[in-house]
Amino acid sequence: MKTANGINPAPSSSSIPDEWFTLKEKDKDAAEQVARPSLSYWQDAWRRLRQNKMAMLGLIFLILLTIMAILGPILSPYEVNTQDRPNQYQLPSSEHWFGTDAAGRDVFTRTWYGARISLFVGLVAAMIDVFIGIIYGGISGYKGGRTDNVMMRIIEILYGIPSLLVTILLLVVLGPSLFTIILALTITGWVGMARIVRGQVLQIKNYEYVLASQSFGGKTSRIIRKHLLPNAMGPIIVQMTLSVPTAIFAEAFLSFIGLGIQSPYASWGVMANDSLGAILSGNWWTLFFPAFFISFTMFAFNVLGDGLQDALDPKLRK
Amino acid sequence: MLRYLLKRSLIALVTLWIIVTITFLLMITVPGSPFSDERSSNETIQANLEAHYNLDEPYHVQYLIYMKNIAMLDLGPSIKQPNQTVNDLLGRGFPISFELGMVTIIVAVISGIVFGIISALRHNGIIDYLSMGFAVLGISIPNFILATLFIQKLAVDWAMFPVATWSSPAHMVLPVAALATGPMAIIARLTRSTMLEVLTQDYIKMAKAKGLSPWKITFKHALRNALMPVVTIMGTLLAGILTGTFVIEQIFAIPGMGKYFVESINQRDYPVIMGTTVFYSAFLIFMLFLVDIVYGIIDPRIKLHKKGGE
Amino acid sequence: MEKILEIKDLHVTFTTYGGTVQAVRGVNLHLNKGETLAIVGESGCGKSVTSNAVMRLIPSPPGKISKGTIHFKGQNLTEFSEKKMRMIRGVDISMIFQDPMTALNPTLTIGTQLMEGLRKHKNVSASEAKKKAIEMMELVGIPNPEERLKQYPHQFSGGMRQRMVIAMAIICDPELLIADEPTTALDVTIQAQILELFGEIQKKTGVSIILITHDLGVVAKIAHRIAVMYAGKIIETGTKRDVFYNPQHPYTKGLLNSVPRLDERGKLQPIDGTPPDLFSPPKGCPFTARCPYAMEVCDKVYPEQSVLSDSHQVNCWLQDKRAKHILAESASKSF
Numbered sequence: 001m002k003t004a005n006g007i008n009p010a011p012s013s014s015s016i017p018d019e020w021f022t023l024k025e026k027d028k029d030a031a032e033q034v035a036r037p038s039l040s041y042w043q044d045a046w047r048r049l050r051q052n053k054m055a056m057l058g059l060i061f062l063i064l065l066t067i068m069a070i071l072g073p074i075l076s077p078y079e080v081n082t083q084d085r086p087n088q089y090q091l092p093s094s095e096h097w098f099g100t101d102a103a104g105r106d107v108f109t110r111t112w113y114g115a116r117i118s119l120f121v122g123l124v125a126a127m128i129d130v131f132i133g134i135i136y137g138g139i140s141g142y143k144g145g146r147t148d149n150v151m152m153r154i155i156e157i158l159y160g161i162p163s164l165l166v167t168i169l170l171l172v173v174l175g176p177s178l179f180t181i182i183l184a185l186t187i188t189g190w191v192g193m194a195r196i197v198r199g200q201v202l203q204i205k206n207y208e209y210v211l212a213s214q215s216f217g218g219k220t221s222r223i224i225r226k227h228l229l230p231n232a233m234g235p236i237i238v239q240m241t242l243s244v245p246t247a248i249f250a251e252a253f254l255s256f257i258g259l260g261i262q263s264p265y266a267s268w269g270v271m272a273n274d275s276l277g278a279i280l281s282g283n284w285w286t287l288f289f290p291a292f293f294i295s296f297t298m299f300a301f302n303v304l305g306d307g308l309q310d311a312l313d314p315k316l317r318k
Numbered sequence: 319m320l321r322y323l324l325k326r327s328l329i330a331l332v333t334l335w336i337i338v339t340i341t342f343l344l345m346i347t348v349p350g351s352p353f354s355d356e357r358s359s360n361e362t363i364q365a366n367l368e369a370h371y372n373l374d375e376p377y378h379v380q381y382l383i384y385m386k387n388i389a390m391l392d393l394g395p396s397i398k399q400p401n402q403t404v405n406d407l408l409g410r411g412f413p414i415s416f417e418l419g420m421v422t423i424i425v426a427v428i429s430g431i432v433f434g435i436i437s438a439l440r441h442n443g444i445i446d447y448l449s450m451g452f453a454v455l456g457i458s459i460p461n462f463i464l465a466t467l468f469i470q471k472l473a474v475d476w477a478m479f480p481v482a483t484w485s486s487p488a489h490m491v492l493p494v495a496a497l498a499t500g501p502m503a504i505i506a507r508l509t510r511s512t513m514l515e516v517l518t519q520d521y522i523k524m525a526k527a528k529g530l531s532p533w534k535i536t537f538k539h540a541l542r543n544a545l546m547p548v549v550t551i552m553g554t555l556l557a558g559i560l561t562g563t564f565v566i567e568q569i570f571a572i573p574g575m576g577k578y579f580v581e582s583i584n585q586r587d588y589p590v591i592m593g594t595t596v597f598y599s600a601f602l603i604f605m606l607f608l609v610d611i612v613y614g615i616i617d618p619r620i621k622l623h624k625k626g627g628e
Numbered sequence: 629m630e631k632i633l634e635i636k637d638l639h640v641t642f643t644t645y646g647g648t649v650q651a652v653r654g655v656n657l658h659l660n661k662g663e664t665l666a667i668v669g670e671s672g673c674g675k676s677v678t679s680n681a682v683m684r685l686i687p688s689p690p691g692k693i694s695k696g697t698i699h700f701k702g703q704n705l706t707e708f709s710e711k712k713m714r715m716i717r718g719v720d721i722s723m724i725f726q727d728p729m730t731a732l733n734p735t736l737t738i739g740t741q742l743m744e745g746l747r748k749h750k751n752v753s754a755s756e757a758k759k760k761a762i763e764m765m766e767l768v769g770i771p772n773p774e775e776r777l778k779q780y781p782h783q784f785s786g787g788m789r790q791r792m793v794i795a796m797a798i799i800c801d802p803e804l805l806i807a808d809e810p811t812t813a814l815d816v817t818i819q820a821q822i823l824e825l826f827g828e829i830q831k832k833t834g835v836s837i838i839l840i841t842h843d844l845g846v847v848a849k850i851a852h853r854i855a856v857m858y859a860g861k862i863i864e865t866g867t868k869r870d871v872f873y874n875p876q877h878p879y880t881k882g883l884l885n886s887v888p889r890l891d892e893r894g895k896l897q898p899i900d901g902t903p904p905d906l907f908s909p910p911k912g913c914p915f916t917a918r919c920p921y922a923m924e925v926c927d928k929v930y931p932e933q934s935v936l937s938d939s940h941q942v943n944c945w946l947q948d949k950r951a952k953h954i955l956a957e958s959a960s961k962s963f
Contacts, residue, residue: 161599
């Protein structure tokens with residue numbers, strides 16, 4: 001092969017048939033063909049989310065929980081608040097699947113009732129956060145300049161206010177109810193979302209297609225709706241998923257310090273708080289079921305949020 | 319740096335002023351508060367209240383007096399316990415809560431960072447999976463459930479630790495563990511993810527190309543950059559730990575401020591609720607301010623940026 | 629001439645979820661003492677991977693040197709332990725990175741970052757290190773070195789940062805300098821200054837340089853020899869004169885035709901298509917799909933090296949005497 005000092009342009013390749021040295025017919029299509037089928041952003045995100053076992057576990061748990069929250073109380077023969085003193089502290093059995101509590105109430109029924117409350121509080125609070133956050137953050141980021149500056153100073157100040165303290169104060173004054181708990185949770189809760197939306201909008205608004213739309217005289221509200229929001233959707237969904245467990249935790253925490261949802265509702269926090277004394281006397285199930293569902297629901301939202309974060313990150317697209 | 323500090327302290331003051339004003343506004347609207355027309359049945363208490371809040375004056379004068387009192391660190395009397403002021407309660411309860419909180423934050427930060435670094439360096443290894451699985455659990459289980467679990471298993475069933483109160487280091491183990499698990503898990507996850515990101519940076523590759531040892535690369539080049547996001551969430555974590563002390567002190571019967579605060583909520587002892595809220599807000603705002611300063615120290619870029627902290 | 633570096637049959641693979649990427653597929657290269665060799669190619673052709681392999685900085689996992697040897701001054705680096713490699717990095721071989729904005733640690737002063745390599749490898753006192761650091765900063769053309777030592781990277785402009793990166797690379801007097809796209813991230817005017825700086829440094833220290841780039845303009849300025857890389861293989865090597873004035877491989881010709889030149893009129897001709905997927909590289913010549921002279925044989929068998937002269941080698945079937953008619957045929961077909 002390598003002849004020293006060789007003027008040897010032809011490689012030693014006598015074994016190769018001469019007829020191979022003809023011009024190849026160009027196969028145009030083959031060059032243009034894309035190696036893999038192109039997936040839309042959402043299809044691709046879903047494909048990646050499905051590969052994440054933990055996130056799928058969380059998603060399935062949440063779907064089942066929602067179904068049980070709707071059907072559980074209907075299927076059960078017991079009423080949520082019917083007391084049955086003689087039957088207090090029954091062990092879980094075929095009669096009472098999760099046992100009964102100090103007042104003889106069926107823990108199974110109350111658990112699914114609690115799921116309704118917790119999911120309702122969590123979802124509604126998260127949705128209000130998203131709603132306010134998108135409007136505030138969208139305007140702040142899109143308008144820029146002085147408006148943005150003032151709006152961000154306000155956010156900075158609100159951010160410094162310890163939200164749970166304000167929540168406590170509000171509940172003390174307004175009295176605890178489903179409505180006031182959601183109000184108290186959202187009054188500071190939207191700040192984080194507004195920051196995220198603003199960040200996204202700032203990033204996206206300089207992209208050329210947005211500038212193009214602007215130069216054609218597109219209306220601000222239309223540009224925000226049609227261009228900015230769809231692109232900012234990923235981080236918003238993630239933040240929303242992660243703010244549901246925060247609300248669920250806050251509700252349970254507030255029940256614990258006596259500011260929770262009052263009867264006739266049965267939230268998980270109220271159930272856990274009621275049964276604190278009970279476990280020391282050995283009636284573990286009264287605490288176990290609400291505690292398990294609070295923890296596992298938060299776990300499910302957390303792993304689903306993590307999974308969505310990875311799945312919706314365009315940078316990680318492979 | 320000076321400009322940055324001035325701006326930060328101004329924001330802190332405005333935040334505090336807003337909180338003080340909100341508490342005042344809420345209190346004049348709520349029935350049963352010292353500002354409402356209801357009279358306390360206890361003569362001494364009523365006399366104290368009138369002397370403290372000047373209840374005969376119009377609201378705007380009351381507001382100014384209220385502000386002045388707070389500026390002079392006088393948080394007012396209790397309406398449920400005669401001759402007790404909020405300052406008395408804080409004087410008794412806050413040192414204990416502070417101790418609980420500080421031990422918790424130290425435990426959480428140190429163990430969180432250590433777990434985070436190990437996970438990042440053993441990325442996708444068994445230690446990484448274990449500690450991150452543990453961390454997700456730590457974030458998901460509320461501290462009051464952990465606390466009950468600890469009492470039931472470690473204190474009652476296995477008698478490894480005392481059940482309640484706050485009198486020796488052994489008494490501290492369970493409440494601190496219950497309170498520190500959540501923040502520790504958050505710090506561990508954050509440290510891991512930022513560490514992994516930092517380790518892919520060009521300056522880390524450059525440090526490797528200089529022939530530096532892995533030890534030096536991790537601690538001199540990577541850790542400092544990886545810790546910046548951890549510092550920024552310290553404020554939120556501190557607030558979480560502080561509110562956590564409310565329930566933890568309740569569960570473990572620790573005579574701290576959190577316990578008094580929850581009692582005052584249940585008794586609707588409004589001046590104590592107001593005073594404690596204002597005090598805790600001021601404390602947290604001050605802590606946030608400290609965190610900002612620490613951030614300014616570890617990130618040299620802050621000094622030049624006029625819009626620091628963003 | 630003494631060979632300071634010799635790479636033989638180097639293979640580097642990366643194992644990913646999607647399969648194994650064969651990033652470098654049998655690279656043969658050598659570098660003489662005091663010489664500048666440019667490795668040229670499109671992004672993703674394996675040129676950076678090759679240089680990282682020399683430094684043994686391939687992230688592992690997923691990357692791995694699966695075959696081949698890298699001899700530096702007679703020692704086979706592929707057999708070195710990580711610990712032994714650390715004694716080579718920064719002292720005997722150093723590296724300059726593409727983007728000076730990210731190559732410096734934002735939280736440490738310039739001085740700390742400049743001196744840490746020196747303190748680690750050479751047994752010098754703090755004051756000696758500082759003296760050497762100031763000397764280096766003067767060499768790379770940074771005014772007020774004493775003051776600037778105490779500053780942080782964000783207080784430096786892009787060009788100044790790249791000068792600092794270069795100073796850090798040469799402070800231990802290495803014998804081999806690998807520069808990975810050292811000017812790509814800089815303004816055009818700064819690019820020229822930095823390239824001049826490389827020339828000066830080489831004149832003063834006699835360091836050998838491997839320059840990784842996709843920019844033939846940069847190559848023309850400072851390279852002595854050129855290796856053209858495509859899809860993980862070196863397809864043509866030669867002196868600057870060989871490659872610029874007598875390119876043999878259709879890909880090399882394509883590269884040269886796609887660079888604007890002031891001294892010639894005519895249309896710029898881009899190379900159509902994209903490089904092959906290195907998950908499953910073609911068994912023949914990887915350029916076949918884009919080559920205007922592609923023959924039946926090109927798809928089936930990879931061409932062996934044709935030695936045109938002592939300095940000039942190419943891997944292309946057009947060198948075979950049976951392919952003589954192809955050039956003419958192809959030209960007539962396209963009109």
